[in-house]
Amino acid sequence: MSKTFNFYCDESTHIENDGQPYMVLSYVSTPYHLLKMHNQNIREMKIRHFFKGEIKWSAISKSQYPFYNELIDYFFNSELSFRAVVIDKSQLNHGAYNQTHSDFYDKMYYQLLNKKIEPENNYNIYVDIKDTYSYLKARNLKNYLARDYNNIRNLQIIRSYESELMQLTDVIMGAVNYKLRGLNKVTAKNNIIEKIEKLCGKPLTKKTGLTENKFNLFFIDLKNGN
Numbered sequence: 001m002s003k004t005f006n007f008y009c010d011e012s013t014h015i016e017n018d019g020q021p022y023m024v025l026s027y028v029s030t031p032y033h034l035l036k037m038h039n040q041n042i043r044e045m046k047i048r049h050f051f052k053g054e055i056k057w058s059a060i061s062k063s064q065y066p067f068y069n070e071l072i073d074y075f076f077n078s079e080l081s082f083r084a085v086v087i088d089k090s091q092l093n094h095g096a097y098n099q100t101h102s103d104f105y106d107k108m109y110y111q112l113l114n115k116k117i118e119p120e121n122n123y124n125i126y127v128d129i130k131d132t133y134s135y136l137k138a139r140n141l142k143n144y145l146a147r148d149y150n151n152i153r154n155l156q157i158i159r160s161y162e163s164e165l166m167q168l169t170d171v172i173m174g175a176v177n178y179k180l181r182g183l184n185k186v187t188a189k190n191n192i193i194e195k196i197e198k199l200c201g202k203p204l205t206k207k208t209g210l211t212e213n214k215f216n217l218f219f220i221d222l223k224n225g226n
Contacts, residue, residue: 003121004032004153007113008166010128012177016092016101022180025112026084026173028165032124034079035165042164045070054160055167057174057189065188068171072192075168076199076214082172083216085112086180091222106140111220115210117149124154128166172196176217179204 009027013020030038045051049067053059060068075082085108094104117123125145127138134157142155160166175193184190197203200215207219 004124005029005121006032006035006124006126006165008126008128008163008169009109009112010160010166010169010173011130012170012173014105016089020181021089022177023087023089023108024084024173024177024180025108026082026169026176027112028075028169028172029081029083029116030165031079038078038080039164041074042071042168045074055164056160056170057178060171060186060188060192062188065191068188068192069195071168071171072195072199075172080165080168081214081216082169083112083116083218084173084176085218085220086176087220087222093222102137102140105137106144108220109137109141110144111218113145114148115218116213116216117145117151119149119151122151122153125152125156126163126166127155127157128160128170129157176204 007027007029009025011026012024014023014025042055045067046055049064049070051064051067055071087108092101092104094101099107113125125141127134127141138155138157142152145152145155158166160170171192175189175196178189179193193204196215202208204217206217208215208217210216210218
């Protein structure tokens, strides 16, 4: 029996010349029939912690740590899953492949998604809107996926404040990028990273196996083509 899954996709430090060492693309996924429950549970969590505004990695502070701590527990105790692909931007060489950075971005988004799209299931894919080019990027991604898959029911961009799970993607992805860059200035963020590493059983600087479904990290080696 086929199932439907929702993917909530986001990216971090993905601009080619932004001075940041890594490009990270990621998603949080949920079985469609559990979406309403997850949204409601996270909203109730916010009420318990008197949390106002949007959930995001950049906003984590000492005063908000109890909320984010519970949020990470919730993720690991639920049917939600996370996947990210990480690209070392020092390896970028678009000229050698006759491509633009936008072309590369589309290819990396395809790499993020295609390994986890199963032919027997259906998918709704939501991408966080970043700028005026987001619509074009979503269309290009849809075209890429349509070459190989006919089970993508919906692919559209949304604003992060519209989705608790998109916001959760931002938090977990932010933890990965923060750890990769060796940043450790905010104690609350360090504690969240330590918690994630404890619960997933690996440091956020190490890849996981492709078959790992709960928390999957893929580091793309552009020099060796994998």
